[in-house]
Amino acid sequence: xxxxxxxxxxxxxxxxxxxxxxxxxxxxxxxxxxxxxxxxxxxxxxxxxxxxxxxxxxxxxxxxxxxxxxxxxxxxxxxxxxxxxxxxxxxxxxxxxxxxxxxxxxxxxxxxxxxxxxxxxxxxxxxxxxxxxxxxxxxxxxxxxxxxxxxxxxxxxxxxxxxxxxxxxxxxxxxxxxxxxxxxxxxxxxxxxxxxxxxxxxxxxxxxxxxxxxxxxxxxxxxxxxxxxxxxxxxxxxxxxxxxxxxxxxxxxxxxxxxxxxxxxxxxxxxxxxxxxxxxxxxxxxxxxxxxxxxxxxxxxxxxxxxxxxxxxxxxxxxxxxxxxxxx
Amino acid sequence: xxxxxxxxxxxxxxxxxxxxxxxxxxxxxxxxxxxxxxxxxxxxxxxxxxxxxxxxxxxxx
Numbered sequence: 001x002x003x004x005x006x007x008x009x010x011x012x013x014x015x016x017x018x019x020x021x022x023x024x025x026x027x028x029x030x031x032x033x034x035x036x037x038x039x040x041x042x043x044x045x046x047x048x049x050x051x052x053x054x055x056x057x058x059x060x061x062x063x064x065x066x067x068x069x070x071x072x073x074x075x076x077x078x079x080x081x082x083x084x085x086x087x088x089x090x091x092x093x094x095x096x097x098x099x100x101x102x103x104x105x106x107x108x109x110x111x112x113x114x115x116x117x118x119x120x121x122x123x124x125x126x127x128x129x130x131x132x133x134x135x136x137x138x139x140x141x142x143x144x145x146x147x148x149x150x151x152x153x154x155x156x157x158x159x160x161x162x163x164x165x166x167x168x169x170x171x172x173x174x175x176x177x178x179x180x181x182x183x184x185x186x187x188x189x190x191x192x193x194x195x196x197x198x199x200x201x202x203x204x205x206x207x208x209x210x211x212x213x214x215x216x217x218x219x220x221x222x223x224x225x226x227x228x229x230x231x232x233x234x235x236x237x238x239x240x241x242x243x244x245x246x247x248x249x250x251x252x253x254x255x256x257x258x259x260x261x262x263x264x265x266x267x268x269x270x271x272x273x274x275x276x277x278x279x280x281x282x283x284x285x286x287x288x289x290x291x292x293x294x295x296x297x298x299x300x301x302x303x304x305x306x307x308x309x310x311x312x313x314x315x316x317x318x319x320x321x322x323x324x325x326x327x328x
Numbered sequence: 329x330x331x332x333x334x335x336x337x338x339x340x341x342x343x344x345x346x347x348x349x350x351x352x353x354x355x356x357x358x359x360x361x362x363x364x365x366x367x368x369x370x371x372x373x374x375x376x377x378x379x380x381x382x383x384x385x386x387x388x389x
Contacts, residue, residue: 006360007358007360007363008363010360010361010364011360011361011363011364011367012364013364014360014361014363014364014365014367014368015364015367015368015371017364017368018364018368018371018372019371022371022372022375034388056386085386085388086385086386127382130379130382131384131386131387132386166375170379171379171382173375173376173379174376174378174379174384175379175384175387177376177377177379177380178379178382178384178387179387181380196388197386197387197388198385198386198387198388202384202385203385205385206385
């Protein structure tokens with residue numbers, strides 16, 4: 001073999017070794033990611049009598065000990081919170097299915113949501129599948145693919161990427177680089193309001209820009225059915241013997257006044273109630289439970305104290321609403 | 329040769345603009361492992377910083 005050719009192939013082999021080492025390093029770094037940690041908890045919490053599902057609103061808003069105190073659950077059968085920031089109903093469905101396969105038989109399943117999460121169709125591209133949503137690559141990927149839309153190009157990309165950790169958990173690495181970038185950008189600047197989830201200003205981007213835009217969306221959404229993942233959460237939890245509650249999460253007073261106090265939202269809420277009732281699930285309107293702005297840490301999420309109050313009240317509410325089941 | 333000139337010479341050599349390395353340059357470009365490390369470092373750099381176009385609203389994962 002000519003020397004340049006030999007050098008090329010040896011160098012190529014060296015690069016492959018670098019990539020394999022990187023792949024293993026990313027896998028090791030991601031072994032304690034939020035979805036994997038919650039899966040580990042599910043394996044160790046077979047006695048849990050209540051399960052909370054939802055995005056970051058539940059993730060930080062549902063405090064297990066406070067809920068247990070309100071609902072009268074003990075340490076061994078206390079609630080488990082599967083809420084994950086940036087997740088949709090689909091990731092929560094996968095987590096519920098995983099928990100049920102581990103033997104969990106919760107008496108109560110709570111799904112917390114806000115705005116149009118229950119009816120907004122799930123359309124992703126592979127760029128969206130980072131962070132907690134990366135679990136779509138490794139937790140029942142074939143089943144999950146039947147419940148959201150990917151373009152043919154993204155489907156092909158997905159099939160290749162899901163076999164390599166450097167692609168599956170790339171968000172782990174990118175997240176750290178992003179945090180470093182933010183830290184550097186903060187040098188000499190006034191401090192930004194931030195919490196454990198991210199920058200408070202970014203959460204405002206998840207809200208509708210104006211009341212007219214929100215009302216217009218109410219008009220469109222009132223014709224939409226529940227998305228398949230939401231239906232499956234209700235049906236599969238009920239099949240496992242659970243009472244299912246969809247909770248319209250507490251929102252800051254400004255959000256409530258601007259959006260939820262509009263007649264359009266009342267109509268949409270009635271639409272949701274009807275569809276969930278047809279599935280045998282219940283609807284809890286908790287949007288007005290926290291009328292004090294001090295109960296919120298940012299434009300969307302409850303503060304620590306607010307979360308404690310909400311969780312306890314939810315537990316008390318469900319204690320009176322959920323039928324007691326005999327222990328076997 | 330000043331330090332700056334040495335560094336410039338080294339970059340010129342690595343980039344192919346000079347045929348001879350500066351005095352004391354430790355790497356021979358004819359070694360396959362140099363190119364493996366070179367491209368490996370570039371791949372790592374690209375990988376680490378290719379998430380720049382992603383919008384991270386939540387960053388607690």
